[in-house]
Amino acid sequence: MLDTYSFNDILFKKSNTFCFDSESFRYLIARKNRIEFDDYQKDEYKRSWITSVNETNRLIQYICNELKPCLQKSWMSIEHAQFQINRMIRPILETIKNTMRNLILLDKSSSKSLIKLCPSPVDRNSATCTKCSHSPILCGEFWITRYDLHNLSDRCSQCECDFSRHFKVNYVLKYELCDKKQKPSFHDMKRNLEQLTQIIIQFAYFYKYLVHIATGNDPILSVLNRMIKEEKSICSQKGNQNLNANLYDNLKSFKNEYEEAWSMSMSNPKTITLPEIYKLIKTVSENREISEQLSIIKQMEDIYMNEQEKLIQ
Structure with missing residues (x-):
């Protein structure tokens, strides 16, 4: 199924797809506006934050190890x-x-x-x-x-x-x-x-x-x-x-x-x-x-x- 969403030579697969959960960011905004949460909600937001951190690290590793640089000399726009x-x-x-x-x-x-x-x-x-x-x-x-x-x-x-x-x-x-x-x-x-x-x-x-x-x-x-x-x-x-x-x-x-x-x-x-x-x-x-x-x-x-x-x- 993922292959059907590929574009030219850019493959759409799990290894180059990254998910960032917005719940943790919403939590930060809510806390800034003095909105209180119970322990269960805090735990949910914590797991959301950990997910986003892990995905961020995976994205950085992918960029550093898997991608080839595009030389500026070849750019034309x-x-x-x-x-x-x-x-x-x-x-x-x-x-x-x-x-x-x-x-x-x-x-x-x-x-x-x-x-x-x-x-x-x-x-x-x-x-x-x-x-x-x-x-x-x-x-x-x-x-x-x-x-x-x-x-x-x-x-x-x-x-x-x-x-x-x-x-x-x-x-x-x-x-x-x-x-x-x-x-x-x-x-x-x-x-x-x-x-x-x-x-x-x-x-x-x-x-x-x-x-x-x-x-x-x-x-x-x-x-x-x-x-x-x-x-x-x-x-x-x-x-x-x-x-x-x-x-x-x-x-x-x-x-x-x-x-x-x-x-x-x-x-x-x-x-x-x-x-x-x-x-x-x-x-x-x-x-x-x-x-x-x-x-x-x-x-x-x-x-x-x-x-x-x-x-x-």
């Missing part, structure tokens, strides 16, 4: 892919933005240095406020917004701005100048930029057709808009005669290309499969600058998980 892409959005866009900076510098024959991204970890509750003023710093020939980190829990400890004005950060970027010879050529950078912009557009199709996110909730566009706003603010403060004006124009052009691809897909839907998305995720992960940022994010996630495990213990 929309939710898992979405989790991976969500982590990548800022690293990809920061890399695109910095590549644009360096292409502008390479286009200037007088420029001898390029800009390198240097990610570093932050406290878990770190956030930045988009309403508070932030002073840009000069790195070579580019002004770069330096965000003051706020500590965000139930409320911000540094400002009185609305909670919605803050966005959490899981790493900060510092910037270093490096010699041109230590970086890829102009054409290699150009090719890398084109590849990343096309991948981010493919991720937009993923959000639209597989996750079914509306344009107004697009997480990619949200980060991109914030970057454009940063450059606009710098141009307002420092004038339009610096290289940030070129970067501002490039970011706006990229946004137009992104939005055009999104709107064109309304009339001409794009087909994208989950295996294709995973290939793109792998390609992005192999980019050195993106990989370094993802490594810091993973480091912060591991710290958080360890903290939670200690709390549970």
